[in-house]
Amino acid sequence: MARLADKVAVITGAGSGLGRAMALRFVAEGASVLVADINEAGAQATVEAMGEAAAEHGAFRRVDVTNEEDCAAAVEQAVECWGRLDILVANAGIGTPGFISTMEKQDWERVLAVNLTGVFLCAKHAFRAMRASERGGVILNTASVAGMQGTPHLGAYGASKAGVIQLTQTLALEGARYHIRANAICPVWADTPMIGEFSAGSRATPEELRARLVSAIPLGRLGTPDDVAAAAVYLASDEASFISGVILPVDGAHMAGHGG
Numbered sequence: 001m002a003r004l005a006d007k008v009a010v011i012t013g014a015g016s017g018l019g020r021a022m023a024l025r026f027v028a029e030g031a032s033v034l035v036a037d038i039n040e041a042g043a044q045a046t047v048e049a050m051g052e053a054a055a056e057h058g059a060f061r062r063v064d065v066t067n068e069e070d071c072a073a074a075v076e077q078a079v080e081c082w083g084r085l086d087i088l089v090a091n092a093g094i095g096t097p098g099f100i101s102t103m104e105k106q107d108w109e110r111v112l113a114v115n116l117t118g119v120f121l122c123a124k125h126a127f128r129a130m131r132a133s134e135r136g137g138v139i140l141n142t143a144s145v146a147g148m149q150g151t152p153h154l155g156a157y158g159a160s161k162a163g164v165i166q167l168t169q170t171l172a173l174e175g176a177r178y179h180i181r182a183n184a185i186c187p188v189w190a191d192t193p194m195i196g197e198f199s200a201g202s203r204a205t206p207e208e209l210r211a212r213l214v215s216a217i218p219l220g221r222l223g224t225p226d227d228v229a230a231a232a233v234y235l236a237s238d239e240a241s242f243i244s245g246v247i248l249p250v251d252g253a254h255m256a257g258h259g260g
């Protein structure tokens with residue numbers, strides 16, 4: 001039995017990496033998915049990767065999550081295409097590393113705009129559509145382990161993700177009476193183009209950097225997009241119908257403590 005049969009989802013940032021893996025997995029589990037990304041070519045490639053299922057169950061749209069009209073239009077398009085919205089995955093994000101003492105204000109503001117305000121705007125419009133349909137729904141936000149603890153060189157990113165975690169908890173409380181669940185996934189370093197973005201400016205070679213990242217993960221490897229997509233399918237499915245307000249690390253025991 002497909003675990004997301006007949007569900008309708010919007011996934012932001014699904015033109016690459018974790019979002020693309022989630023979109024493909026959601027469609028394989030029976031959902032219809034609007035792939036929303038600022039990178040239109042990436043979004044289109046994700047829909048093409050859905051294969052035959054794309055004809056009925058895939059669509060894409062260029063969306064800048066910092067633009068409220070774009071976020072509202074993505075929700076409207078999903079409702080127009082498939083009759084309702086059951087799931088929002090607010091996943092679009094940027095890395096933009098930098099030390100607090102040298103980071104430019106405009107870089108700080110851009111990270112907050114995409115990673116936090118973008119989640120707020122998408123959640124706001126998804127929430128309204130879910131409430132109007134009276135079926136409830138699921139809001140799933142991609143935060144990060146960097147939002148659960150400090151990380152040198154990722155101050156703006158970590159602050160934005162801490163905000164996403166808190167916003168998720170508030171959404172869970174405000175949504176409960178409408179049967180809207182909200183949860184956040186916190187990946188550890190996962191093998192996507194963003195890893196390159198995080199390492200920008202580092203003096204380490206990519207191999208040295210990768211070894212350093214892996215050494216902080218007790219299970220001994222980086223995360224994969226499929227690790228994250230599997231958690232997303234579960235949290236979005238009716239199997240998780242009593243799970244809301246949860247902040248789920250998908251992190252190979254990274255957050256469990258020291259000495260693994």
Ligand SMILES: NC(=O)c1ccc[n+]([C@@H]2O[C@H](COP(=O)([O-])OP(=O)(O)OC[C@H]3O[C@@H](n4cnc5c(N)ncnc54)[C@H](O)[C@@H]3O)[C@@H](O)[C@H]2O)c1
Nearest residue numbers: 013016017018038039064065092093144187189190192194
């Ligand atoms: N890869 C990791 O190690 C890691 C770890 C923890 C959390 N995350 C989070 O996972 C999410 C997905 O990241 P990823 O690793 O797949 O990175 P990625 O760079 O492969 O994908 C990010 C996607 O977001 C899109 N995007 C960026 N700005 C946008 C905007 N303004 N509007 C719409 N789309 C926009 C990009 O075009 C891209 O397709 C992000 O929120 C990221 O912070 C990633």
